[in-house]
Amino acid sequence: MATGKITKRSVDAIPVPDRGKREHLWDDTLKGFGVMVTDKGARSYLVQYRIGGRGAPSRRVTIGKHGSPWTAEKARIRATELLEQVRRKDDPFDAAKAKVAADKAVKAQQAASAVVSERLGFSTFADRFVKNYAMVNQQRSWKETQGIINRDLKPALGERPLPEITDADLVELIETIGERGASPGLKAYKTLRMIFGYACDKERRHMPPAKSPMLGIKPPSKAGKRERTLSDAELRLAWMAAGGLGWPFGPIVRLLILTGQRRDEVAGLAWQEIDKAANHWLLPGERSKNGLPNLVPLSPSARAIVDDLPVIKSDAGLLFTTTGDTAVSGFSKVKARLDASMLDLMRKEAAEAGMADAALKRLKVEPWTLHDLRRTLATGCQRLGFPTEVTEAVINHVSGSRAGIVGVYQTYRYEKEKRAALEAWARHVLEAVSGRPAESNVIALERRA
Known part of the structure; x- marks a missing residue:
């Protein structure tokens, strides 16, 4: 058994053994630290040890192959760590075996997730639903169903796996579609129920029936109207949670709270629409839902948000863009993050107030x-x-x-009243957030890093 100081020179000098043989060099200062050379010329660092006395079997753990990143010096340090584990009766072989098993489990989970993503990506599965269900069971109306999927559902949900789509995602999607009218919202609701029902029937391993996110969602009213408003307590949580979203979505949510404009109108804001001298935002008709322009006075709080925004290089002059060409998107995931942060804040404050654990879980x-x-x-x-x-x-x-001059007149009508309303609303939001009467009408904002 060859012994000597293990260095790069001594490792490189070990001769390649005959076919089917192995050659070893054991370090003469760190007992149990060695190098093995195969008949193919592969050189690997290892540790050999015995736990339980001379009668116990010896075990070997491979550190790694000679070369980057395992130099002789780094292998010696790792061998020292492993031998210290042996001294503490902590078997490195078992730890290595457990790591291999854990890595194998992770790879298996990743492979399973890849299969789920491929089979249950919304757009892919929706196409399968149309082919295997709608065309068979809706012989007269399947084309309409396909149109709803292609026009309203695929652009919003893309290839998100069905098991990852939440009820909050679908409520917001149905509500957004419903802004066009009662009929589109109701049709989207019915189509989503059919798609997720079909998934729960055909993909029970990944989509058990009780897990359908559509189960607790009520259909939109025939009048296409919602009555949901946020209480001051909810508004406070939404404002605070938005602060944790960072740019660009945090400022977007807060501007939605302060201005009352539509989501895509705020997300698509361009610098040329902001008149800082007049302190207002003029939304052009081509970007509004009803095709009509709207003058939005900026409260000091809203103006503070705008002034604190970074100026992103964009030919379109967009305030909120990550590409420079298009406004930001992906609000379903953002909304899920916002809800999660609101819940965390709610539970933290309730816990500090002394609420019992069982009650906290029900929040x-x-x-x-x-x-x-x-x-x-x-x-x-x-x-x-x-x-x-x-x-x-x-x-x-x-x-x-x-239209015409009437349109210009109506755009600027109520400008003073609208400014007064938005400034009063901003003060109300500040009072809800701070829990005390506002001393000024400027809402404190986090500094941007």
Whole structure:
């Protein structure tokens, strides 16, 4: 048995043994540390040890192959660590075996997840649903179902695996589609119920029937209206949770709270729409849902958010973009993060107030959508004493034709009243967040890193 100081030179000098043989060099200073050379010329560092006295069998643990990253010096350090484990009766062989098993389990889980993603990606599965179910059972209406899927559902859900789609995601999606009218929202709801029902029937291993996210979702009303508004306590949690989202979604959510405009209108904000001198945002008609422009006065709190934003290089002049060409998207995941953060805050504060663990576990965030923030602002402004025509003007919810000079007139109508309403609303939000009367109408914002 060859012994000597294990160094790069001594390891490289070990001759390649005959076919079927192994050659070893054992370190003469660190007992149990060695190098093995195969008949193929592969050189590996290892540790040999025995736990339990001379009668116990000896074991070997391979450290790694000679070369990067395992130099003789690094292998010696690792061997010292392993031999210290042996001294403490902690068998490195068992630890290595457990790590191999854990790595194998992780790979198996990753492989299973890949299969789920491939089979149950929403768009892929929806196509399978149309082919295997809709075309068979909806001979007269399957094309309409396919159109709903392609137009409204695929763009929003993409290839997200069905087991990862939550009820909150679907509530927000149905609500967003429902903004176009009662019929599209109801059709989207029915189509989603059929798709997830079919998935729970055909993919029970990954989608057991009790796990369908559509189970607890009620159909949108025939009038296409929702009554959900956030309480001041919920508004406070949403504001605070938005602060943890960071740029760009944190500022977007807070501007939604303060302005009452639609999600995509805020997300698509461009610098040319902001008049800092006049302190307002002029939303052009081509970007609004009803095709009508809207003048949105900026409260000091909203203006502070805008002033604190980084200027991103964008030919379109977008405030919120990660590509430079298009506005940010992916609000379903953002909403899930927001809800999770709200729940964490709720439970933390309740625990600090002395709530029992069992009660803490029962706490939950009631389903809501970003669109509900518009209704919350409108309702809140009316509670503050502003008339309906002013709140409708604020959120650009005005009926009738506003073409030509009339359109220009209506765009700037109620400007003073809208400014007063939005500033009063911002003060109300500040009081809800801080829990005390606002001393100013500027809401404190976190500094941007």
